Amino acid sequence: MYRYDEFDAAIVRERVAEFRDQVERRLRGELTEDQFKPLRLMNGLYLQLHAYMLRVAIPYGVLSSRQLERLARIARVYDRGYGHFTTRQNIQFNWPKLGDVPRILEELAEVEMHAIQTSGNCIRNVTADHFAAAVADEVDDPRVWSEIIRQWSTFHPEFSFLPRKFKIAVAGAPEDRAAVQVHDVGLHIRRGADGSARFVVYVGGGQGRTPFVAPAIHDDLPAEHLLSYLEAILRVYNRYGRRDNMYKARIKILVSALGIAQFRKEVDEEWAHLKDGALTVPAEEVARIRAYFAPPPFKTLPARSAAFEQAKADHKRFARWTRTNVHPHKAPGYAIVTVSLKPIGQPPGDATADQMDAAAALARAYSFDEIRVTHEQNLVLPHVEQDQLFEVWKALDAAGLATPNVGLISDIIACPGLDYCDLANARSISVAQAIAETFADLDAQEKIGELKIKISGCINACGHHHVGHIGILGVDKKGEEFYQILLGGRADERARLGEITGRGLPGEAIPDAIARVVERYLSLRLDERERFIDAFERVGAQPFEEALYASV
């Protein structure tokens, strides 16, 4: 893992001291709310519906056990005993007191964490494939490039007041698990003709009220030019992005208005001034950063573990869990474990302090001290010996962390919605819970197979509803919550926006409506290998839309 150098440590420490002073002045009445609000937002502190909310950055979703234990401690000491992992691989605490926040930031700094650039019109925390450096087909480790981008973008003076926020995601394997095409900039690493890592650069993707799948602006960017090219993109955006209308201020609007060809031309003109200059990433610097992410000392193991196979044969619940929550690893005899934060009936993405401690202890004992946070709001133990999977499962099960539903219909993404969020129009969590309870039967879930439901409580789309196989958007109709359904979206390397169906439905009608859509899918799929999204792309929206409104 990356470790702070003296500069990282100093700037985080200085920022904590600065914010402590600002909070004290606010509480003494020396700063007005208008003066204080931008300062607290620069430190990840929002004021939500019931309380302050602190959003803590988890750079590219990577945590050490010590860091996760610290998040658990913060939840326990300063909050109400839990935290919420988000679609940006961050964690949010829902109940901190203003006066405690400087101390929380101090505690985070002790474990090389912070809340800087988790809000505001700046380059936000970079997100990345949560299976980084664990899958066999990876071209290059996205954490290395994410860290390089983090160092470039942190406190970047030119980009601290962009027209709007800016999100970058990085994927390093052919399968895109980071949803790069629905980010302001998406980077997908591929292998060039000479064997080197190259970037396909997507620009102008995003969700929100005006969703776009990003077009590619460059399909063969040499890695050493990554920062100069990103800087050129940001400069063009900073110059031409609209500041007069916050709803039209994201880069996706600019790219759409100019067209990708013209936008590319503008970027190329800017890049001509920057290319081969100070932002060229030196090979030795890449090597220095890469060394932080050196592979852990994997043992030499047989590809197939007899103990693992025996445990599966002996324990049906364990065998079921391995079918959904265990993924092949690049090292023989190892596996990737996804820790579901979607127990049936619980808020998606929430973990209690005890659960965080349990996951941290398992990572320390069985996964080289490393945990990942996924944008699908689960955790990952990236490097577990197959021989140890049964022990890991038992411990996860005891902690309520072994729900065997990863990728299934109850593995739902949901934003905090109106239960917590000041921007929301409708609740998300309760809808997710009701759907999960409708499909609680694990056999039925397995029969349905991969089906990604994503729920947002407002048009800002933090719950990624535009790219759900089934997307659900909460709207407010004269004080009542209604839900608009979208069908056929996907966030992978074949990203596609869902198609909006007819009128919205009241919340209590949603689980049955989803059940009818699923029934229709089961009746028309070619066989069990044809996933919901495959069937949708084969037959189109109509049969599903008919089912959606069948008995309403």
Added chain:
Amino acid sequence: MKTLTANRLDDGAVVYWDGAGWTTDISAAALLGAEADGLLQQALAAETVVVGPYLLDMSGPGTPDKRVKSRETIRANGPTVQTEFRAGFKTPVRA
């Protein structure tokens, strides 16, 4: 019929003006008439105890108007999920 509501500065809790001070209990909120705008201006001028004050339409004592019902009911009572965390909202506390 309106009431004045805001979030408390130190912990963000939802509070209502009860005629003499701030309460977390919506049923104790003062129903305001012509004086509402003046109270709002006072609260906006000095956001030292509470933050983001605004006037909330009410249909009766403790009952937000139906046009803002879902949001304001959740504001008043706490999250509808994780109800174990709602306990703090049930106890009226003066700011």
